[in-house]
Amino acid sequence: xxxxxxxxxxxxxxxxxxxxxxxxxxxxxxxxxxxxxxxxxxxxxxxxxxxxxxxxxxxxxxxxxxxxxxxxxxxxxxxxxxxxxxxxxxxxxxxxxxxxxxxxxxxxxxxxxxxxxxxxxxxxxxxxxxxxxxxxxxxxxxxxxxxxxxxxxxxxxxxxxxxxxxxxxxxxxxxxxxxxxxxxxxxxxxxxxxxxxxxxxxxxxxxxxxxxxxxxxxxxxxxxxxxxxxxxxxxxxxxxxxxxxxxxxxxxxxxxxxxxxxxxxxxxxxxxxxxxxxxxxxxxxxxxxxxxxxxx
Numbered sequence: 028x029x030x031x032x033x034x035x036x037x038x039x040x041x042x043x044x045x046x047x048x049x050x051x052x053x054x055x056x057x058x059x060x061x062x063x064x065x066x067x068x069x070x071x072x073x074x075x076x077x078x079x080x081x082x083x084x085x086x087x088x089x090x091x092x093x094x095x096x097x098x099x100x101x102x103x104x105x106x107x108x109x110x111x112x113x114x115x116x117x118x119x120x121x122x123x124x125x126x127x128x129x130x131x132x133x134x135x136x137x138x139x140x141x142x143x144x145x146x147x148x149x150x151x152x153x154x155x156x157x158x159x160x161x162x163x164x165x166x167x168x169x170x171x172x173x174x175x176x177x178x179x180x181x182x183x184x185x186x187x188x189x190x191x192x193x194x195x196x197x198x199x200x201x202x203x204x205x206x207x208x209x210x211x212x213x214x215x216x217x218x219x220x221x222x223x224x225x226x227x228x229x230x231x232x233x234x235x236x237x238x239x240x241x242x243x244x245x246x247x248x249x250x251x252x253x254x255x256x257x258x259x260x261x262x263x264x265x266x267x268x269x270x271x272x273x274x275x276x277x278x279x280x281x282x283x284x285x286x287x288x289x290x291x292x293x294x295x296x297x298x299x300x301x302x303x304x305x306x307x308x309x310x311x312x313x314x315x316x317x318x319x320x321x322x323x
């Protein structure tokens with residue numbers, strides 16, 4: 028990885044051409060985005076922008092030659108731009124908290140824009156989720172299972188489905204950025220990444236804003252206020268994961284603890300996520316790392 032990384036950082040145009048070719052291959056397109064993030068992290072916004080163009084051109088070519096769904100192409104381009112934007116923020120601020128703040132603002136804006144352009148987006152989600160529920164019910168009935176989505180649950184999911192989708196996309200983009208940062212650390216500072224990822228803490232001001240949005244959503248049942256909640260919760264989940272890794276690091280049983288934790292997260296998904304949100308918000312308010320003591 029070190030030799031490959033040095034190769035991509037050596038010349039703008041050779042990297043542009045290689046990233047362009049890679050981006051045309053569906054299974055490798057995400058690697059082109061990581062290359063773009065690496066260049067941005069190391070050389071800044073302007074150099075990264077050229078490689079960003081290389082990752083966008085294939086999506087445009089496919090759209091105009093095959094009439095691929097505009098939403099799919101648009102989301103791909105927007106996702107690549109977001110990775111470039113977040114990489115630029117990390118290059119400038121050297122702060123994952125700043126990256127999460129920008130990602131949250133972008134995510135909230137996207138949710139608001141979707142609601143403005145498509146006021147009936149919740150009804151669209153309800154229709155599709157109910158259709159899925161009926162198909163799943165048919166399948167489960169053939170397997171002698173009675174579990175399915177109830178209309179009440181469908182309505183609840185539909186009210187935050189757009190926010191959840193945007194949060195998942197942001198999460199995937201953050202993973203691409205983490206990989207690019209890891210690659211950069213291999214090249215220039217192998218000890219750089221761990222302290223960064225272990226010390227992500229959200230500013231109390233964002234926690235206050237989240238509480239206000241939760242209050243607004245609860246009192247008014249305003250559709251946009253409800254749908255932005257998943258996006259605003261994402262930074263606190265990331266911060267909580269950072270805190271857990273910080274606490275576990277250095278322990279002899281660290282691998283076992285983390286393995287059990289992620290298994291429990293999968294098995295008890297909604298409940299563990301709620302606990303992570305609470306942990307992230309508490310850490311935002313009182314800085315739990317200071318109470319745990321410094322790590323060597």
